[in-house]
Every structure is written in structure tokens, then in C-alpha cells.
Amino acid sequence: MRTLSFDIVLIFFNLFALICENVARGPSTVCNTTEAYFDHPDTNSNCRIDKDLNVSVSEIAKNHGFTLEKHTIETDDLYVLTTYRLKKTDKDYGNKTIFLQHGLMADFTSFIYNGNNSLAFYLGNLGYDVWLGNYRDTEYCSHKYLLRTDPKYWEF
Numbered sequence: 064m065r066t067l068s069f070d071i072v073l074i075f076f077n078l079f080a081l082i083c084e085n086v087a088r089g090p091s092t093v094c095n096t097t098e099a100y101f102d103h104p105d106t107n108s109n110c111r112i113d114k115d116l117n118v119s120v121s122e123i124a125k126n127h128g129f130t131l132e133k134h135t136i137e138t139d140d141l142y143v144l145t146t147y148r149l150k151k152t153d154k155d156y157g158n159k160t161i162f163l164q165h166g167l168m169a170d171f172t173s174f175i176y177n178g179n180n181s182l183a184f185y186l187g188n189l190g191y192d193v194w195l196g197n198y199r200d201t202e203y204c205s206h207k208y209l210l211r212t213d214p215k216y217w218e219f
């Protein structure tokens with residue numbers, strides 16, 4: 064017959080196992096279902112590692128064979144806009160220029176967050192010289208004198 068203390072020990076053991084499993088799961092694990100995510104995701108055939116998750120934007124570009132070359136552009140009203148240019152690690156830039164500018168409430172990552180199907184990498188692999196702009200409200204931009212926490216920064 065099971066005693067109450069046995070049940071309590073069992074609960075703690077299960078909790079401990081659950082915590083260990085969660086710690087072991089990397090932040091880059093992607094699964095098709097919630098069940099798979101909690102069922103040994105490291106060996107589960109419904110899970111995979113997405114190398115683009117939880118890494119910097121430079122790392123994402125590297126995963127797809129590119130280097131992000133950073134250019135800063137100062138506007139007349141002294142905002143500093145970061146614009147990235149894709150550089151092929153083996154050959155140099157492409158020979159026809161394409162400038163991609165993101166939409167509302169987004170930033171240049173819209174063009175690199177879809178693995179090999181990302182528009183930036185797709186065009187880069189076709190041999191285009193790809194430039195990626197960022198508007199001044201994104202985290203990739205700043206102002207020469209104003210901090211982003213200063214309400215004046217947002218008066219543009």
C-alpha cells in the first residue's frame with residue numbers, strides 16, 4: 064500500500080525530472096507539437112534544432128553563408144540609421160543593387176527570419192547586392208545626441 068510520504072517523494076522526483084529535462088532543452092529546439100516538445104525533444108523525430116533561433120543577426124547571416132556588413136547613415140536631423148549590406152563570404156557583393164526596406168512595426172529582420180527562404184538570402188544567392196534598411200524607430204538605430212528613452216527622440 065502506498066503511503067502519503069511515498070506519493071510526495073514521487074511528486075518531487077517527477078518535478079525534478081521535469082526541471083532537468085527543461086534545462087537540457089536548448090533555446091533553439093523547435094517541435095511540431097507541444098507533446099513532442101515535452102517528450103525528449105533532443106531525440107524526438109518531431110523536433111529539430113533551428114540554428115537561427117536565440118542567436119545574433121550576424122550569426123543568422125553566417126548560418127546562410129553571408130556576412131552582415133554594417134553601414135551607418137546620419138540623417139539631416141541627426142538620427143543614425145543602421146543599414147546592412149550582405150556580403151558573400153566566398154565571393155564579394157553581387158552586381159545589381161537591391162534595397163529592401165521593412166514595413167510598419169518591423170525591422171530588417173523581416174528579410175532574414177525565414178531560414179533559406181528569407182528574401183535577403185534568396186536574392187543574395189541569386190547574385191544581387193542586397194542592402195537592408197532600418198527606420199529610426201527600430202532597435203538598430205539611434206540619435207547622435209538624444210537617448211531613445213528621451214521623449215524628444217520620438218518627436219520625429
Ligand SMILES: *[C@@H]1O[C@H](CO)[C@@H](O)[C@H](O)[C@H]1NC(C)=O
Binds near residue numbers: 095108109110111
Ligand atoms: C515534424 O518535424 C520534423 C522535424 O522538424 C519534420 O521532419 C517532419 O516533416 C514534421 N512533420 C510534420 C507532420 O509536420
Ligand SMILES: *[C@@H]1O[C@H](CO)[C@@H](O)[C@H](O)[C@H]1NC(C)=O
Binds near residue numbers: 118
Ligand atoms: C539566448 O537565450 C538565453 C536564455 O535562454 C538568453 O539569456 C540569451 O540572451 C539569448 N541570446 C540571444 C542572442 O538571444
Ligand SMILES: *[C@@H]1O[C@H](CO)[C@@H](O)[C@H](O)[C@H]1NC(C)=O
Binds near residue numbers: 127128188
Ligand atoms: C541554405 O543555404 C546554404 C547556402 O546556399 C546551404 O549551404 C544550406 O545547405 C541551405 N540549407 C538548407 C536547410 O537548405
Ligand SMILES: *[C@@H]1O[C@H](CO)[C@@H](O)[C@H](O)[C@H]1NC(C)=O
Binds near residue numbers: 157159191
Ligand atoms: C552578374 O554578372 C554576371 C556576369 O556578368 C551575370 O552572369 C549575372 O547574371 C549578373 N547577376 C545579376 C544578379 O545581375
